[in-house]
Amino acid sequence: METLIQQFINGLVIGSVYALIALGYTMVYGILGLINFAHGDVLMVGALVALQTMMFLMGMAPGMSPLVMLAIALLVAIVVCMLLGFTMERLAYRRLRNAPRLAPLITAIGVSFLLQTIAMIIWGRNYHTYPQLISTTPLQPIEGVFVTPVQITIVIASAALMIGLLLLVNRTKIGRAMRATAENHRVASLMGVDTNAVIAFTFVVGAALAAVAGVMFASNYGIAHYGMGFMPGLKAFTAAVLGGIGNLGGAMLGGVMLGLVESFGAGYIEHLTFGFLNSSYQDIFAFIILGLVLIFRPTGLLGERVSDRA
Amino acid sequence: MKQTVVAVAVMSIGLGAAQAQETVVKLGSAAPLTGTIAHLGKDLENGTRLAIETINAQGVSIGGKKVKLELVGEDDQADPRTGTTVAQRLVDAGVKGVVGHLNSGTSIPASRIYDQGGIPQISPASTNPKLTLQNFKGVFRTIANDVQQGGALGNFAVKSLGAKKVAIIDDRTAYGQGLADETEKAVKAAGAQVVAREFTTDKATDFNAILTKIRAASPDVIFFGGMDAQAGPMLRQLKQLGVNAKFLTGDGGCSPEMIKLAGDAMTATTYCSMAGLPLDKMPGGAAFRDQYKKRFGGEVQLYAPYAYDATMAIVKAMEKAGSPEPSKYLPELKKSNFAGVTGNVSFDDKGDIKEGAVTIYSFKDGNWVPM
Numbered sequence: 001m002e003t004l005i006q007q008f009i010n011g012l013v014i015g016s017v018y019a020l021i022a023l024g025y026t027m028v029y030g031i032l033g034l035i036n037f038a039h040g041d042v043l044m045v046g047a048l049v050a051l052q053t054m055m056f057l058m059g060m061a062p063g064m065s066p067l068v069m070l071a072i073a074l075l076v077a078i079v080v081c082m083l084l085g086f087t088m089e090r091l092a093y094r095r096l097r098n099a100p101r102l103a104p105l106i107t108a109i110g111v112s113f114l115l116q117t118i119a120m121i122i123w124g125r126n127y128h129t130y131p132q133l134i135s136t137t138p139l140q141p142i143e144g145v146f147v148t149p150v151q152i153t154i155v156i157a158s159a160a161l162m163i164g165l166l167l168l169v170n171r172t173k174i175g176r177a178m179r180a181t182a183e184n185h186r187v188a189s190l191m192g193v194d195t196n197a198v199i200a201f202t203f204v205v206g207a208a209l210a211a212v213a214g215v216m217f218a219s220n221y222g223i224a225h226y227g228m229g230f231m232p233g234l235k236a237f238t239a240a241v242l243g244g245i246g247n248l249g250g251a252m253l254g255g256v257m258l259g260l261v262e263s264f265g266a267g268y269i270e271h272l273t274f275g276f277l278n279s280s281y282q283d284i285f286a287f288i289i290l291g292l293v294l295i296f297r298p299t300g301l302l303g304e305r306v307s308d309r310a
Numbered sequence: 311m312k313q314t315v316v317a318v319a320v321m322s323i324g325l326g327a328a329q330a331q332e333t334v335v336k337l338g339s340a341a342p343l344t345g346t347i348a349h350l351g352k353d354l355e356n357g358t359r360l361a362i363e364t365i366n367a368q369g370v371s372i373g374g375k376k377v378k379l380e381l382v383g384e385d386d387q388a389d390p391r392t393g394t395t396v397a398q399r400l401v402d403a404g405v406k407g408v409v410g411h412l413n414s415g416t417s418i419p420a421s422r423i424y425d426q427g428g429i430p431q432i433s434p435a436s437t438n439p440k441l442t443l444q445n446f447k448g449v450f451r452t453i454a455n456d457v458q459q460g461g462a463l464g465n466f467a468v469k470s471l472g473a474k475k476v477a478i479i480d481d482r483t484a485y486g487q488g489l490a491d492e493t494e495k496a497v498k499a500a501g502a503q504v505v506a507r508e509f510t511t512d513k514a515t516d517f518n519a520i521l522t523k524i525r526a527a528s529p530d531v532i533f534f535g536g537m538d539a540q541a542g543p544m545l546r547q548l549k550q551l552g553v554n555a556k557f558l559t560g561d562g563g564c565s566p567e568m569i570k571l572a573g574d575a576m577t578a579t580t581y582c583s584m585a586g587l588p589l590d591k592m593p594g595g596a597a598f599r600d601q602y603k604k605r606f607g608g609e610v611q612l613y614a615p616y617a618y619d620a621t622m623a624i625v626k627a628m629e630k631a632g633s634p635e636p637s638k639y640l641p642e643l644k645k646s647n648f649a650g651v652t653g654n655v656s657f658d659d660k661g662d663i664k665e666g667a668v669t670i671y672s673f674k675d676g677n678w679v680p681m
Contacts, residue, residue, distance in 0.1 A: 006551070263518070282509075
């Protein structure tokens with residue numbers, strides 16, 4: 001029983017991170033129909049910029065409270081990533097908005113390589129130890145089940161950010177503009193919506209979420225390097241497709257679900273297949289689920305509900 | 311290249327004229343002398359150099375003729391392609407035997423060239439089992455391979471740590487999987503139970519799911535076959551999941567990097583292994599250190615004693631066979647059996663050193679300390 005609950009917690013924590021990253025994919029896809037493959041690398045930039053900031057602060061003001069330090073580092077990372085998101089859209093994607101779909105997709109892969117290489121030049125090839133400013137000493141809420149404060153923070157922060165994003169999209173003026181642009185950006189611009197600004201805003205918000213996800217990811221595992229964005233990026237993309245790409249609720253559901261499936265998959269695949277498959281197949285478990293969902297619901301779990309696209 | 315050969319030839323003619331009764335026998339050394347591990351490569355070459363100078367000072371005769379040994383040192387830059395180039399250069403220079411290379415990645419492709427040239431090669435540093443599994447007649451090593459390392463790890467877990475239940479994880483790379491399989495065999499042979507066998511990749515950072523599964527099997531010892539970049543976060547996650555089992559890993563995790571990445575999750579019950587012995591524990595270690603220091607003015611890094619023994623093995627075989635020709639002395643080299651600096655030097659039928667030593671390190675005062 002402890003094992004079952006523990007696997008649930010493991011899945012929930014990693015799933016929350018996936019969900020947060022998946023939102024960035026799905027928002028951009030909802031509006032532009034573009035899969036921004038560089039999104040995972042924005043996460044990496046966020047984590048490493050925050051690391052650099054923390055190192056700087058530790059050198060300058062060693063007595064600073066860890067939480068304040070983390071908040072400052074997070075803020076710097078968010079700002080840098082927002083600028084990065086804006087620049088990426090302005091330089092790489094805007095010119096290709098009316099190009100065939102393949103062109104921006106390939107460009108996105110190129111931007112991903114570019115970001116990784118630049119990060120490698122700046123921060124080197126080595127793995128970096130990530131300061132764990134929120135405690136990682138495990139608590140035991142139930143006998144035999146361990147949760148660390150950083151994991152609790154991740155789940156709560158992700159939930160709060162997701163609710164905030166839903167409110168932003170559904171309750172604010174800019175949110176309405178985003179929804180209008182998603183439905184039809186030509187018509188939206190005829191109605192007086194500055195679609196260029198809305199699209200740029202979408203990229204910036206997505207990048208900010210990625211920055212938070214990056215800092216959380218690195219803080220949880222205590223490790224960061226220039227290639228760290230690739231795997232979570234790929235998983236989050238899968239999560240977005242699973243939930244129905246372009247659909248905000250779907251990205252959240254897909255992210256959490258993927259986390260849980262992975263965790264339970266790795267934990268129980270051996271029992272479920274009577275020892276035929278072992279944990280070296282843990283990744284295919286997630287993709288089997290994805291395949292099944294797409295066979296029966298080609299638009300993902302929640303589908304591409306156009307009115308909700310943003 | 312041609313020029314080098316001519317120069318060497320002229321040099322040997324010159325020497326031959328000066329000391330008419332002496333024959334010159336050339337031995338090759340190949341190791342990275344530039345790049346990030348240049349200090350280890352130079353150390354290897356120095357070991358060979360020291361052996362050659364010692365033998366020359368004592369005087370040696372092969373087949374009734376007085377012989378002077380000569381070292382031909384090459385830089386393989388720890389690069390597989392450069393490795394094959396310098397191997398060819400050594401073959402062309404007419405060396406009668408080679409001590410090298412350092413990295414398994416360069417030793418393995420170079421070994422084909424030595425085999426084609428009919429020249430015996432002894433690596434004092436490469437541990438990948440594949441090196442001696444290519445059915446080349448003249449490939450040897452004086453350091454323990456990863457099979458021996460896995461055996462030592464398994465024995466250590468069961469016999470020294472008293473493990474009854476062992477969990478084994480590997481990263482599905484040739485290295486990690488190979489080491490984990492050998493460790494598993496040794497654990498079972500020593501009478502303990504392998505309660506979990508889990509897998510990850512060499513790119514993963516989240517191990518919570520497999521570690522939770524392992525926790526349910528309550529092992530005494532957890533072994534990981536893989537590199538420090540995974541072993542570090544894995545150890546942290548074990549701590550976060552409240553697992554108190556002892557943690558054991560191979561040479562991939564036996565690095566200062568591991569200590570950095572695992573942070574405060576490193577405890578006195580974290581262990582790792584490395585092929586070879588620390589100098590202090592070698593039978594001829596103390597004397598070798600003095601001799602090395604006197605000649606080169608520095609400390610032995612790592613592989614010098616193994617290179618020294620490798621060189622000795624070649625020369626002793628030449629003496630016994632009464633010929634410096636590889637085809638003549640190779641059978642004697644296979645039968646090598648003498649007390650070297652690092653221990654007894656004798657090879658099994660594949661060319662691996664028999665009873666190659668493996669040292670287990672434990673974490674103490676912020677460092678890996680040999681046990």
